[in-house]
Amino acid sequence: MVVSIKDSVKLAGISVICFCAVFVCTFFINYCVDAAAVADSVTQEMSALYQGQLATAKFSCALSGGCLSLIAFVMLVFYIKLYIDGHGRQLGILKAMGYKNGEIALKFWVFGFGVLIGSALGCGAGYAAMPMIYSQMTVEGLTIPVKFHFWLPIAMIALPTLVFSALSCGYARFALGRDVGSMLKGEIKKSKALSDKKLSEQNKASKTEKPRAFLLDMGIKTLSSKKMLVFFIAFASFCFSAMVQMGGSMYDLNAAAMGPIILAIGLVLAVTVMMIAMTAVFNSNTKNLAIMKAFGYSARECAVTIFTGYIPFAFIGFGVGTAYQYAILRVMIDLFFKEYSLIFDFDVAIFFITLAAFTVFYAAVMLFYFLKIKQISIKAVMAEN
Amino acid sequence: MIKAQNVYKSFNGGRIKVLNGVSLEIARGDFAVILGASGSGKSTLMSVLSGLERADSGTVCFDGMEISGFNDKQLTEFRRKYTGFIFQQYYLLSHLSVENNVRLGADLAGNKDFREIIKAVGLEEKCKRKPSELSGGEQQRVCIARALAKKPQALFLDEPTGALDEQTGRDVLDYIVKLKREQGFTMIMVTHNENIAQMADTVIRINSGRIEEVIKNTSPKTAYEIGW
Ligand SMILES: Nc1ncnc2c1ncn2[C@@H]1O[C@H](COP(=O)(O)OP(=O)(O)O)[C@@H](O)[C@H]1O
Ligand SMILES: [Mg+2]
Numbered sequence: 332m333v334v335s336i337k338d339s340v341k342l343a344g345i346s347v348i349c350f351c352a353v354f355v356c357t358f359f360i361n362y363c364v365d366a367a368a369v370a371d372s373v374t375q376e377m378s379a380l381y382q383g384q385l386a387t388a389k390f391s392c393a394l395s396g397g398c399l400s401l402i403a404f405v406m407l408v409f410y411i412k413l414y415i416d417g418h419g420r421q422l423g424i425l426k427a428m429g430y431k432n433g434e435i436a437l438k439f440w441v442f443g444f445g446v447l448i449g450s451a452l453g454c455g456a457g458y459a460a461m462p463m464i465y466s467q468m469t470v471e472g473l474t475i476p477v478k479f480h481f482w483l484p485i486a487m488i489a490l491p492t493l494v495f496s497a498l499s500c501g502y503a504r505f506a507l508g509r510d511v512g513s514m515l516k517g518e519i520k521k522s523k524a525l526s527d528k529k530l531s532e533q534n535k536a537s538k539t540e541k542p543r544a545f546l547l548d549m550g551i552k553t554l555s556s557k558k559m560l561v562f563f564i565a566f567a568s569f570c571f572s573a574m575v576q577m578g579g580s581m582y583d584l585n586a587a588a589m590g591p592i593i594l595a596i597g598l599v600l601a602v603t604v605m606m607i608a609m610t611a612v613f614n615s616n617t618k619n620l621a622i623m624k625a626f627g628y629s630a631r632e633c634a635v636t637i638f639t640g641y642i643p644f645a646f647i648g649f650g651v652g653t654a655y656q657y658a659i660l661r662v663m664i665d666l667f668f669k670e671y672s673l674i675f676d677f678d679v680a681i682f683f684i685t686l687a688a689f690t691v692f693y694a695a696v697m698l699f700y701f702l703k704i705k706q707i708s709i710k711a712v713m714a715e716n
Numbered sequence: 717m718i719k720a721q722n723v724y725k726s727f728n729g730g731r732i733k734v735l736n737g738v739s740l741e742i743a744r745g746d747f748a749v750i751l752g753a754s755g756s757g758k759s760t761l762m763s764v765l766s767g768l769e770r771a772d773s774g775t776v777c778f779d780g781m782e783i784s785g786f787n788d789k790q791l792t793e794f795r796r797k798y799t800g801f802i803f804q805q806y807y808l809l810s811h812l813s814v815e816n817n818v819r820l821g822a823d824l825a826g827n828k829d830f831r832e833i834i835k836a837v838g839l840e841e842k843c844k845r846k847p848s849e850l851s852g853g854e855q856q857r858v859c860i861a862r863a864l865a866k867k868p869q870a871l872f873l874d875e876p877t878g879a880l881d882e883q884t885g886r887d888v889l890d891y892i893v894k895l896k897r898e899q900g901f902t903m904i905m906v907t908h909n910e911n912i913a914q915m916a917d918t919v920i921r922i923n924s925g926r927i928e929e930v931i932k933n934t935s936p937k938t939a940y941e942i943g944w
Contacts, residue, residue, distance in 0.1 A: 335811045337811065420805070421808075430792075430824070431796075432792075515803070
């Protein structure tokens with residue numbers, strides 16, 4: 332009633348991530364189970380390859396499943412927070428009427444719906460891709476038959492859906508614990524950092540302000556009032572950097588089959604997270620943008636004001652992603668490929684290719700939103716409430 | 717029914733003092749108007765009287781319950797049982813139909829006859845529409861229905877006609893007063909409009925967070941008799 336299915340459909344990003352995670356995990360877990368079932372017929376000379384294939388499957392599963400679930404979790408929390416901030420007044424009136432926080436929070440189970448769709452499709456795709464994967468991951472002399480395990484689709488679909496629905500409710504319950512008055516007034520929860528002292532300083536500053544400084548001032552305010560978004564832009568850059576470089580490194584690691592999959596997942600993921608983050612930046616500023624346009628600022632000036640501040644954070648995210656993917660590959664290799672003494676070094680070429688691709692990508696996203704700003708209808712924005 | 721004694725309320729850690737020792741009493745079944753200039757603290761007073769916010773000091777009693785001492789959970793329970801709200805901004809849930817918006821209120825009281833109240837505000841033909849497909853006056857009527865569907869003992873209104881033109885505003889007020897006569901709830905309305913105050917039984921004038929005067933009105937006017 333409070334949250335509609337439509338709202339959860341907007342969570343397409345999470346669906347995509349769940350799709351990727353479940354897709355990869357479905358066929359690899361199935362593979363591991365089927366391979367384990369024929370372990371008895373593995374001979375001495377097959378053993379090395381057999382263990383290697385099994386390690387690859389486990390490695391990919393842990394990597395994509397673990398990483399992606401974490402990303403999906405962060406995105407979900409982010410989205411719910413944005414939702415509650417954006418619907419503060421509507422949720423506030425429910426609280427005013429006497430709905431308990433818990434009652435309202437329970438309606439947020441709907442956010443698990445996007446997870447359900449993503450997981451279901453991912454599971455289906457996983458089964459569809461299974462014969463192909465089995466034919467790639469053969470062990471000479473050993474037949475690993477594809478078997479259906481009824482618990483697998485249940486675990487792959489029901490588990491994430493339930494966990495994420497519960498998480499949604501739990502986080503919503505936490506985020507709703509604010510006083511009604513401020514929610515009705517449409518105040519976004521202020522962090523303690525934006526204290527009274529700062530506010531009065533800002534007021535003092537604004538009195539002596541030159542007119543030219545308005546844009547800069549607004550840019551800074553946008554950044555500091557939306558710390559969550561700053562984090563997310565950085566996070567999207569992080570995903571791009573980590574996943575794309577990881578995909579590239581897979582070729583070096585002779586896990587070639589996994590290379591394109593991780594690369595594709597990385598790209599899809601980076602684009603999704605970046606789009607969600609940018610859309611959030613854009614949406615939470617539409618009113619400001621409309622007013623700026625009404626005052627006669629050009630779309631270019633608006634775009635620069637709103638988006639420029641995020642650039643340094645995007646590149647910080649990229650840097651952290653680079654370090655992260657290197658570290659996690661190291662750890663995973665030590666964990667799953669101990670016996671193989673794989674050589675794995677930091678790949679400078681891949682780093683620069685990824686960096687270039689990222690710069691182009693970021694510029695393209697900015698351009699897209701620049702065009703969107705051009706299209707903002709001042710009247711439509713102002714008419715809303 | 718509502719009794720406030722020496723209520724103080726400030727914001728931003730005491731720097732913005734809004735209510736400075738307000739004491740008042742509102743009888744059951746009364747139509748009370750809190751009248752004052754913009755920024756005089758009317759909305760804040762209403763929030764404190766209705767259990768939306770807690771006072772810094774002083775007591776607020778509702779039907780003998782000291783709600784100023786309630787915690788958040790108790791206040792929620794209190795609002796759920798006893799109060800209804802109508803605000804200048806409608807706060808309707810945009811993705812729900814008129815009918816379902818009203819049900820949000822009705823469900824809290826286990827009220828199955830919510831269609832009656834939609835009828836009473838003249839919206840039965842439009843009950844499947846979304847709020848965005850209604851005029852301002854119609855949206856405010858949905859709010860009336862939503863608030864009354866929950867069968868409140870006290871209805872709190874904050875500038876309910878503030879966003880409406882004269883004719884629509886009169887109609888909305890007329891609906892409210894008619895329903896009050898039928899159902900007998902207590903009504904506390906905030907307004908800066910002197911003329912609207914002529915409709916009330918009791919006018920509480922507030923200025924800079926203090927009660928200036930309380931006037932009993934022996935012959936309240938109807939929505940169509942007042943000036944605007
Ligand atoms: N949450 C708040 N934080 C800070 N100041 C507030 C807050 N709510 C109200 N005020 C201040 O309290 C004063 C009275 O507000 P309000 O009660 O809304 O007045 P009215 O409804 O009479 O116009 C105003 O000066 C307003 O700026
Ligand atoms: Mg007010």
